[in-house]
Amino acid sequence: MKVTLIDYGAGNVASVERALQRLGAASQRCNSPAGIAIAEALLLPGVGHYAALMRALDERALRTPLLDAIHRGVPFLGICLGLQALYESSEEAPELTGLHLLPGSVRSLPATVKLPHMGWNQLKLTRPSRLLEGVSADAYFYFAHSFAATAANGEAVALCSHGTDFAAVIEKENIFGVQFHPEKSGDAGAQLLRNFLRLAT
Amino acid sequence: MSLAHRIIPCLDTDGARVVKGVNFVGLRDAGDPVALAARYNAEGADELVVLDIAASRDRRPTFLETIRRVAAELAIPLTSGGGIRSLDDARSVIRAGADKVTVNTAAVERPELISDLSREFGAQAVVLAIDAKRAGDHWDVMVRGGRDSANRDALVWAQQGVELGAGEILLTSVDRDGTQLGFDTPLTAAISRAVTVPVIASGGAKLPEHFAEIFAEGAADAALAASIFHDSVQSIRELKLYLSARNIEVRLPC
Numbered sequence: 001m002k003v004t005l006i007d008y009g010a011g012n013v014a015s016v017e018r019a020l021q022r023l024g025a026a027s028q029r030c031n032s033p034a035g036i037a038i039a040e041a042l043l044l045p046g047v048g049h050y051a052a053l054m055r056a057l058d059e060r061a062l063r064t065p066l067l068d069a070i071h072r073g074v075p076f077l078g079i080c081l082g083l084q085a086l087y088e089s090s091e092e093a094p095e096l097t098g099l100h101l102l103p104g105s106v107r108s109l110p111a112t113v114k115l116p117h118m119g120w121n122q123l124k125l126t127r128p129s130r131l132l133e134g135v136s137a138d139a140y141f142y143f144a145h146s147f148a149a150t151a152a153n154g155e156a157v158a159l160c161s162h163g164t165d166f167a168a169v170i171e172k173e174n175i176f177g178v179q180f181h182p183e184k185s186g187d188a189g190a191q192l193l194r195n196f197l198r199l200a201t
Numbered sequence: 202m203s204l205a206h207r208i209i210p211c212l213d214t215d216g217a218r219v220v221k222g223v224n225f226v227g228l229r230d231a232g233d234p235v236a237l238a239a240r241y242n243a244e245g246a247d248e249l250v251v252l253d254i255a256a257s258r259d260r261r262p263t264f265l266e267t268i269r270r271v272a273a274e275l276a277i278p279l280t281s282g283g284g285i286r287s288l289d290d291a292r293s294v295i296r297a298g299a300d301k302v303t304v305n306t307a308a309v310e311r312p313e314l315i316s317d318l319s320r321e322f323g324a325q326a327v328v329l330a331i332d333a334k335r336a337g338d339h340w341d342v343m344v345r346g347g348r349d350s351a352n353r354d355a356l357v358w359a360q361q362g363v364e365l366g367a368g369e370i371l372l373t374s375v376d377r378d379g380t381q382l383g384f385d386t387p388l389t390a391a392i393s394r395a396v397t398v399p400v401i402a403s404g405g406a407k408l409p410e411h412f413a414e415i416f417a418e419g420a421a422d423a424a425l426a427a428s429i430f431h432d433s434v435q436s437i438r439e440l441k442l443y444l445s446a447r448n449i450e451v452r453l454p455c
Binding site: 008014015018019022047048049109114115117118119120121140142144145148161162174181183184185186187190191 | 203205207240242247271275276277278296298300320321322323324325326351368369397398399422423452
């Protein structure tokens with residue numbers, strides 16, 4: 001099994017690639033509809049602005065093949081913006097439409113706390129999680145974001161809190177998403193990626 | 202459960218080798234940033250900062266190769282700085298594996314560099330480095346390695362930087378840097394309370410007490426040090442255990 005990394009130009013593709021390499025997993029970068037159509041497992045890394053991601057998906061005509069693959073049951077993991085893309089829309093670029101695979105929208109974290117939410121934080125498990133199997137309940141993960149799925153966290157198996165609760169890990173059938181960066185989260189992040197690889201095989 | 206205070210080792214390099222305050226213990230190649238990065242990654246560092254303090258044009262390819270090799274060792278975030286004067290400079294270190302870039306003198310000279318970087322890479326990737334020095338009732342911004350005054354109030358500059366799109370402030374006290382007398386608590390507290398983004402305190406650290414003070418009283422979100430970690434004066438693991446025992450939230454190493 002080979003993981004297809006959707007490369008829309010985000011800064012963290014190489015980090016994710018290196019993290020997978022360390023786990024001995026094969027991966028390939030892809031930015032074409034044809035590549036996504038034949039993917040066995042999909043990973044959407046993302047960091048930066050929501051608009052850059054959604055625009056890149058549409059400019060490269062990746063939205064439809066991506067949705068088709070996910071509906072076909074291809075395992076999908078979205079990281080950071082890759083998770084946010086799963087919702088209907090985001091306050092960061094309200095004029096754009098998300099992938100709409102999950103209900104609700106992405107909102108700004110409250111201005112009562114320092115933003116971006118930057119650094120290592122812990123999770124609150126709300127349901128048994130496949131991605132977090134073997135990860136200690138008090139493990140820390142690395143976050144770097146100002147927007148999050150705050151109200152719309154029905155699919156969340158784990159929440160995090162920074163000013164308000166938000167979805168940190170989502171799991172819905174073959175759809176997985178994490179708001180933090182497992183590729184930058186030390187051993188805990190490596191275990192999570194290992195779990196995704198196992199689920200995708 | 203809340204956001205952990207970060208401990209960040211910093212490697213000052215001449216492009217290829219770590220150059221400041223180095224008296225390495227237990228490393229085969231003492232001045233090698235890659236070996237140090239691997240050690241800090243294993244010891245529980247929360248991030249790593251690698252600076253090109255020479256930042257000369259002809260050494261740049263060597264520095265980028267250093268960033269590539271350091272990034273390959275890390276499962277934690279990497280920040281790179283020194284010599285970032287344009288979008289292209291930032292793009293090249295980010296492509297080489299950095300997650301964030303720091304800008305200092307170039308941003309003072311041309312503040313729109315901050316907004317350009319923020320638009321391109323997101324605020325979370327833009328760290329405004331401020332070297333501040335006490336000047337009567339305020340702190341002055343210093344440039345060109347802390348040598349010249351920019352005749353600008355550090356607090357006002359920090360707020361402007363955030364408005365322009367910086368996602369973090371790396372605040373170095375020129376008065377405390379290299380003294381090992383402890384971080385500059387009044388400076389850090391003043392800046393940290395004046396901005397809406399995380400602040401990394403830098404300059405003057407030696408003892409675990411210094412770190413406890415800068416988190417508790419200085420309102421720092423993260424603390425950076427160089428030589429005390431390189432020289433094994435202070436182990437990151439023991440520092441974190443010390444802080445944790447004093448109810449300061451840190452990510453404990455396994």
